Amino acid sequence: MMKSISELLVDRYGVEVDFGSEIESSDILRKILGRGSQRHFTDKPVTVSMLKTLLGCAQSAPTKSDLQQYSVIIVTEKSRLVKLGKLNSGLTWPTNATVFMVWCADMRRNQKLAKLRGYKHQNNNLDTFMNGVVDAALAMQSFICAAEGVGLGCCPISQIRNDLSSVTKILSIPSGVFPIAGLALGWPKYQKPRVSMRLPQDVVAHWDKYSDEHLTSLVNAYDKRRHEREPIAPEKQRHVDIYGVNDFCSWSENVTRQLSLPERPGFSDFLRKHGYELD
Numbered sequence: 291m292m293k294s295i296s297e298l299l300v301d302r303y304g305v306e307v308d309f310g311s312e313i314e315s316s317d318i319l320r321k322i323l324g325r326g327s328q329r330h331f332t333d334k335p336v337t338v339s340m341l342k343t344l345l346g347c348a349q350s351a352p353t354k355s356d357l358q359q360y361s362v363i364i365v366t367e368k369s370r371l372v373k374l375g376k377l378n379s380g381l382t383w384p385t386n387a388t389v390f391m392v393w394c395a396d397m398r399r400n401q402k403l404a405k406l407r408g409y410k411h412q413n414n415n416l417d418t419f420m421n422g423v424v425d426a427a428l429a430m431q432s433f434i435c436a437a438e439g440v441g442l443g444c445c446p447i448s449q450i451r452n453d454l455s456s457v458t459k460i461l462s463i464p465s466g467v468f469p470i471a472g473l474a475l476g477w478p479k480y481q482k483p484r485v486s487m488r489l490p491q492d493v494v495a496h497w498d499k500y501s502d503e504h505l506t507s508l509v510n511a512y513d514k515r516r517h518e519r520e521p522i523a524p525e526k527q528r529h530v531d532i533y534g535v536n537d538f539c540s541w542s543e544n545v546t547r548q549l550s551l552p553e554r555p556g557f558s559d560f561l562r563k564h565g566y567e568l569d
């Protein structure tokens with residue numbers, strides 16, 4: 291029996307909600323609400339034609355001022371995948387996926403075009419950095435939606451940013467272009483994705499004005515619900531060497547543990563050496 295939209299919302303939030311019944315059936319909503327990242331794939335290939343169709347969906351995403359400041363690298367050569375997999379940054383399983391691609395913010399293309407058309411490019415700044423990242427993220431998400439819509443599974447991969455100097459060399463990524471995320475893709479081994487419980491909508495959606503007045507009580511309740519449905523296993527608890535293993539390691543415990551140590555502190559240095567002024 292296919293789940294209703296209301297039932298899928300209950301799965302997503304782990305609690306009854308008073309909305310959802312106005313849409314009885316929608317395949318696209320059902321796919322979006324029931325989705326989850328997939329990290330295990332069958333041997334079935336993804337055809338080039340299918341990939342190109344999905345890339346067309348990616349390119350249909352909105353893009354800031356139609357500037358289209360992103361690129362994607364579809365890594366097919368075994369030698370490059372092996373080199374990426376050998377980096378000490380946990381890329382082995384994604385580069386062994388049926389398809390591995392790297393989504394990039396791209397300031398370079400329009401800089402080259404400015405030169406070609408005889409204009410100065412005077413936007414090597416933080417705004418262009420941000421616009422490229424947003425464009426790339428939206429295109430990647432459109433790709434994910436389309437891929438999941440036809441039954442493929444995906445997982446974005448931020449580990450690609452752990453060693454950007456090596457990655458940019460392996461993939462010949464020039465100055466002005468940098469990876470925002472990798473994406474592992476394939477036909478899922480396990481048909482039903484795990485639905486990861488999200489924060490209550492009242493924590494994330496603010497009507498008319500921002501308010502986090504009830505944050506603590508709402509997150510405490512969410513932590514409890516989430517732990518009851520799917521406790522965080524010891525091996526998934528962050529920085530146990532410093533903080534130890536907890537029986538009740540809540541979502542907010544794990545998130546704040548993760549954020550208690552700096553992640554990728556060399557990123558802005560890398561970007562500045564890689565053509566970005568960020569001012």
Ligand SMILES: Cc1cc2nc3c(=O)[nH]c(=O)nc-3n(C[C@H](O)[C@H](O)[C@H](O)COP(=O)(O)O)c2cc1C
Binds near residue numbers: 325326328448486
């Ligand atoms: C930008 C981005 C980077 C991510 N990087 C990784 C990664 O490096 N490795 C991984 O296993 N999952 C990665 N993920 C997947 C998230 O862990 C996943 O989306 C999150 O846990 C929620 O689970 P769900 O997608 O199944 O709902 C990434 C997701 C995003 C959006």
